[in-house]
Amino acid sequence: MIKVICALMSVLGILSPFKQVNTGVPVWARFGKDDGVFARVNTEEKVIALTFDDGPHPSLTPKILNILDEYGVKATFFVVGENAEFYPQALKKIALRGHEIGNHTFTHLAESSTNCDKVKEEIIKTEDVIFKLTAKKTFLFRPPTGYCCDSAVKMTKDLGYKTVVWDIDTRDWAHTSPQKILSEVRKYAQNGSIILFHDFIGKDSPTPEALRLVIPWLKSQGYSFLTVGEMIGLEN
């Protein structure tokens, strides 16, 4: 369902963060850390964060967790509340394997200037689901589609959240080839980069194979992997 919505938005050109990333000015460029918004972290340390949106998924999430374990990488998963309710075991696995969990609303609801109350309601509902299933409280929020509006940015900040977007979009959701994903990462990776992947994509997700290319390459360049929360702690 989420994939269909994302694809539809992309086709219609609505809230299409994917066109805004890597080229042109992203929609969140007018926000910064004073607003609690991070597209990357300003640090001189050679660190990077992998993030996974839209899950948990009953098979893809565990598959990705196994690959992360193989390489000893900790990542951040921005989960959709209703998926967490559908697949509680997958959500629990994310937490048990030591990864960070972030909030991605309950129904993958994109922000707009008129639905701030509804977004707030969904953040709180998702927060409750995450806590009930993992006993963990998250302070990271990723707006679905990456679209940020002033009222919602202020609302999430008032709720105590950091809004986390990204500076590298792998476009894995569009079934971009693993090789192409690697070449994008090679082009744009820098200290403090936040890389966007998804762990809820229909069949034939390129993500597992892409991780097997991207992680070793980043390691070969001297990067170490932090969760987004850890990396924000390094912000200059």
Ligand SMILES: [Zn+2]
């Ligand atoms: Zn999403």
